[in-house]
Amino acid sequence: MSSSGGGSLRAYVLARLLLAVPMLFILLTVTFVLLRVAPGDPVTATLGGRVSEQRADQIRHDLGLDRPLWRQYTSYLADVGRGDFGRAITTNRPLRTTIADRFPATLELTLAAMVVAIGVGVLVGALAARFRDTFLDVGGRLLGIVLYAAPIFWLGIMLQLLFSIQLHWLPTGGRIAPFHEPRSITHLYLVDAVLTGDWAALGSALRYLTLPAVTLGMVIGGIFIRLVRVNMLQTLKSDYVEAARARGIGERRVLFNHAFRNALVPVVTIVGLQFALLLSGAVLTEATFTWPGIGLSLYQFLQNRDYTAVQGLVTFYALFVVGVSLVIDVVSAWVDPRIRFQ
Amino acid sequence: MRSKGWGGRLAVLMVFCLAAVACGKDDTGGGGGTGAASGSIVVGTTDSLQNSFDPAEAYDLFASTIDFNTAETLVTYAPNASEPTPLLAAALPTVSADGTVYTFDLRPGVKFHDGTPMDSAAVKFSLERARDFGNKDAEAAGFLLTSIKSIATPSPTKVEITLDKPNVTFLSRLAFTVASIVSPTAYKTNVLSGTEDGPGVLAKYKTDTIVGTGPYKLVSYKEKESLTLEANPDYWGAAPKTAKVLIRLFDKSSALKLALQNKEVDVAYRALQPDDLAFFRTQSGFKVVEGQGPGIRYLTFNVTKPPFDNLNLRKAVAAAVDREAVTTEVLKGTGVPLQSMVPPTFASSHEPKWSELYGAKPDKAKVDQFLTAAGVPEGEKVPLDFWFSPTHYGDTEAAVAQVVARSLEDTGRFTVTISNVEWAEYGNKRRAGEMPLFLMGWYPDYLDVDDYLEPFADPSVFDPAKWEDPAMLDLVHAQQKELDPAARTTIVKQAQSYMADQAPYVPIFQISQFAATVDGVSGVVLDPIQLLRFFLIEKS
Numbered sequence: 001m002s003s004s005g006g007g008s009l010r011a012y013v014l015a016r017l018l019l020a021v022p023m024l025f026i027l028l029t030v031t032f033v034l035l036r037v038a039p040g041d042p043v044t045a046t047l048g049g050r051v052s053e054q055r056a057d058q059i060r061h062d063l064g065l066d067r068p069l070w071r072q073y074t075s076y077l078a079d080v081g082r083g084d085f086g087r088a089i090t091t092n093r094p095l096r097t098t099i100a101d102r103f104p105a106t107l108e109l110t111l112a113a114m115v116v117a118i119g120v121g122v123l124v125g126a127l128a129a130r131f132r133d134t135f136l137d138v139g140g141r142l143l144g145i146v147l148y149a150a151p152i153f154w155l156g157i158m159l160q161l162l163f164s165i166q167l168h169w170l171p172t173g174g175r176i177a178p179f180h181e182p183r184s185i186t187h188l189y190l191v192d193a194v195l196t197g198d199w200a201a202l203g204s205a206l207r208y209l210t211l212p213a214v215t216l217g218m219v220i221g222g223i224f225i226r227l228v229r230v231n232m233l234q235t236l237k238s239d240y241v242e243a244a245r246a247r248g249i250g251e252r253r254v255l256f257n258h259a260f261r262n263a264l265v266p267v268v269t270i271v272g273l274q275f276a277l278l279l280s281g282a283v284l285t286e287a288t289f290t291w292p293g294i295g296l297s298l299y300q301f302l303q304n305r306d307y308t309a310v311q312g313l314v315t316f317y318a319l320f321v322v323g324v325s326l327v328i329d330v331v332s333a334w335v336d337p338r339i340r341f342q
Numbered sequence: 343m344r345s346k347g348w349g350g351r352l353a354v355l356m357v358f359c360l361a362a363v364a365c366g367k368d369d370t371g372g373g374g375g376t377g378a379a380s381g382s383i384v385v386g387t388t389d390s391l392q393n394s395f396d397p398a399e400a401y402d403l404f405a406s407t408i409d410f411n412t413a414e415t416l417v418t419y420a421p422n423a424s425e426p427t428p429l430l431a432a433a434l435p436t437v438s439a440d441g442t443v444y445t446f447d448l449r450p451g452v453k454f455h456d457g458t459p460m461d462s463a464a465v466k467f468s469l470e471r472a473r474d475f476g477n478k479d480a481e482a483a484g485f486l487l488t489s490i491k492s493i494a495t496p497s498p499t500k501v502e503i504t505l506d507k508p509n510v511t512f513l514s515r516l517a518f519t520v521a522s523i524v525s526p527t528a529y530k531t532n533v534l535s536g537t538e539d540g541p542g543v544l545a546k547y548k549t550d551t552i553v554g555t556g557p558y559k560l561v562s563y564k565e566k567e568s569l570t571l572e573a574n575p576d577y578w579g580a581a582p583k584t585a586k587v588l589i590r591l592f593d594k595s596s597a598l599k600l601a602l603q604n605k606e607v608d609v610a611y612r613a614l615q616p617d618d619l620a621f622f623r624t625q626s627g628f629k630v631v632e633g634q635g636p637g638i639r640y641l642t643f644n645v646t647k648p649p650f651d652n653l654n655l656r657k658a659v660a661a662a663v664d665r666e667a668v669t670t671e672v673l674k675g676t677g678v679p680l681q682s683m684v685p686p687t688f689a690s691s692h693e694p695k696w697s698e699l700y701g702a703k704p705d706k707a708k709v710d711q712f713l714t715a716a717g718v719p720e721g722e723k724v725p726l727d728f729w730f731s732p733t734h735y736g737d738t739e740a741a742v743a744q745v746v747a748r749s750l751e752d753t754g755r756f757t758v759t760i761s762n763v764e765w766a767e768y769g770n771k772r773r774a775g776e777m778p779l780f781l782m783g784w785y786p787d788y789l790d791v792d793d794y795l796e797p798f799a800d801p802s803v804f805d806p807a808k809w810e811d812p813a814m815l816d817l818v819h820a821q822q823k824e825l826d827p828a829a830r831t832t833i834v835k836q837a838q839s840y841m842a843d844q845a846p847y848v849p850i851f852q853i854s855q856f857a858a859t860v861d862g863v864s865g866v867v868l869d870p871i872q873l874l875r876f877f878l879i880e881k882s
Contacts, residue, residue: 044766044770055479055480055481091391091565091566093565098565101564101565160600164600164604165600165603165604168604171601171604171606172597172600172601172603172604172606173592173597173600173601173606174590174601174606178382178384178588178590179382179570179586179588287593290590290592290593290597290601292564292566292567296566296593297566299593300566300593303593305764305766
């Protein structure tokens with residue numbers, strides 16, 4: 001049995017990997033084409049009016065934009081294959097450096113937001129289901145819709161105005177207080193602060209992380225609220241829950257030990273799917289809170305119309321999302337054998 | 343049991359996090375201060391690095407500000423001074439009778455941040471290196487020093503700089519950060535080998551570091567995020583007032599405003615919006631510092647094409663513009679009405695001529711008179727095609743354009759069509775001569791009246807109006823060579839009068855400088871050099 005099960009998992013992983021190839025190919029091609037169909041050429045859009053035409057020509061040459069389209073395309077694919085995402089026109093730096101500098105901040109924000117989303121979603125969703133058709137349920141459902149519908153930047157600004165400007169509890173933006181950076185090990189400030197025992201840095205990093213993570217997490221949390229509520233309701237109506245109740249098991253134990261855990265199974269799958277949504281939401285969240293992540297870089301490059309940099313970062317985003325999806329698929333199949341047989 | 347165990351662990355973790363946050367609040371003081379350690383300040387800005395911190399290349403205000411605080415020039419401008427004073431030079435130079443040789447004695451005992459001595463060889467290295475960059479790449483700030491013909495070093499503390507021709511602006515140019523003296527050791531691999539040429543030189547030699555002799559060292563730069571400066575412990579002069587300076591870079595002035603409001607930054611400089619400044623003026627716990635700026639805003643005519651190849655039509659527009667409406671309604675006091683392309687910052691500014699010709703305020707009688715002279719029948723309205731760029735000069739630009747257009751239409755003699763286009767395309771249209779009337783702005787490269795005359799009279803320098811007038815160019819070149827200050831002032835005033843007569847440009851306002859700070863911050867000096875002196879700022 002174990003040999004057979006393992007074999008089917010291997011086949012599943014192999015199939016997913018093979019499927020990822022055309023997916024990647026399509027993603028890279030679309031990203032490449034989008035830059036080329038944008039009106040005007042990237043160098044003029046970025047630097048026009050600030051550099052001489054001779055200099056602009058030189059930059060076009062350096063970036064390979066004066067070569068035939070098919071050669072640009074093959075070079076682009078080859079560069080991405082080598083992990084080279086190109087060079088920004090405005091900063092004249094390799095995007096690999098920008099990604100290395102800024103991606104840890106985005107990862108930290110995204111993971112923290114996921115914690116917030118799951119916390120809010122599970123708590124409110126479970127309560128709404130448990131107290132179905134009560135004030136709590138209506139409030140929870142309403143909250144779920146409002147949070148899901150709220151534009152991230154609007155929610156962010158509202159939280160800034162309340163918690164930073166009115167109450168002065170939390171900072172409006174940034175990643176850590178001035179001169180408080182922990183010694184860099186993983187570039188994830190929370191982790192580095194714990195690893196180095198720098199508690200002041202940990203406190204500061206948590207304070208700066210709170211509003212962006214809550215903003216981003218709340219929006220995703222809206223989805224989780226509705227999902228957990230529906231699953232919980234279905235589970236509460238299932239036979240084994242009724243049987244548990246019939247055996248005289250206390251309602252709290254029925255809820256937490258029987259219904260709750262099973263209701264969370266679909267949520268775990270959705271968590272993975274929401275990761276891409278979180279990354280896209282991170283762009284707006286980072287711009288609102290001046291959070292120095294890769295999303296803020298993308299926003300800044302868009303503001304400066306640096307399309308080659310935008311292409312590089314979008315390519316990285318796409319690869320990352322594909323990679324995460326792949327990992328989640330494999331983990332799901334490993335945890336739940338039914339998936340690989342579907 | 344299992345459930346309790348997890349609950350317990352969760353509770354411990356939450357308590358720990360709350361304790362850490364509380365601990366952080368004590369240190370960072372989000373509500374009550376910047377949270378910086380003693381002896382530090384946080385400066386917020388919406389500026390960003392455009393190119394490089396290398397003084398030979400840096401041609402934007404932000405990089406120049408960093409250079410100004412970390413590297414030094416032979417001469418500089420003391421706060422609010424209009425004439426250069428010695429810095430790395432022990433005294434002002436002696437100048438040869440023909441105005442081509444400047445001899446400097448250097449201050450002894452000065453060291454670079456890397457510990458190497460600052461001597462005449464370093465001066466020669468730095469100035470020649472900057473000049474060479476300027477010669478090879480027009481985008482590098484070094485173009486301001488291309489008049490240097492040769493540099494001799496008779497002794498380690500003496501330097502003789504020979505120019506290819508007399509130029510009275512040379513000392514002003516030496517005070518600009520492009521002439522910063524940098525460590526030859528640190529920059530030995532960052533020198534043009536002689537084989538490179540043309541565009542691309544700048545990109546190839548781009549650096550994010552600066553090794554000078556200044557009161558601060560640049561210790562970290564995070565792209566589009568922040569910079570950290572630390573006091574130079576071996577500085578030869580008075581120690582900076584504050585040990586550490588963090589410069590936070592913001593994308594939007596709204597974010598900068600919120601950060602100041604929450605006291606996450608101590609100083610907000612370049613650029614809060616006029617409304618934000620008005621807000622901080624009325625808030626307790628904050629103050630607004632004002633200073634004269636050398637930047638000017640003006641209307642430009644394309645004088646090479648109809649309709650504005652007609653001098654009298656240009657004069658009619660000049661007589662119709664309501665400067666005061668722009669400065670009061672839009673800028674809310676953050677600009678001063680301007681009536682000469684040379685602002686009153688300079689003693690040789692000559693505004694009376696403009697008022698005499700066009701009136702200090704919109705003058706309908708003069709408008710009618712000039713239009714009649716231009717051949718426009720009485721009562722007929724002239725259609726004007728007016729352009730601006732919506733973001734390059736800040737969020738107020740559309741309002742500036744609307745108020746200017748309204749003042750023209752209020753005379754009853756013009757109908758104005760306003761169009762706008764992003765800055766990149768704006769530049770293309772300007773060069774192609776596709777905009778008959780458009781808004782522009784100017785920030786000087788060096789603090790001399792020449793930088794308000796030559797760039798507007800010589801198309802090879804800038805001259806967005808495409809105005810080529812030999813009489814004007816003669817006046818420009820004459821004042822550049824005139825060594826006698828009084829005689830030069832006379833020529834400069836003649837040039838301004840001539841420019842007012844020909845009206846290729848209509849000055850609108852001089853840009854004031856503003857910074858908002860939290861209470862307790864002192865030493866913020868905003869003077870015409872436009873570069874914030876971090877070394878004078880302190881927080882009580």
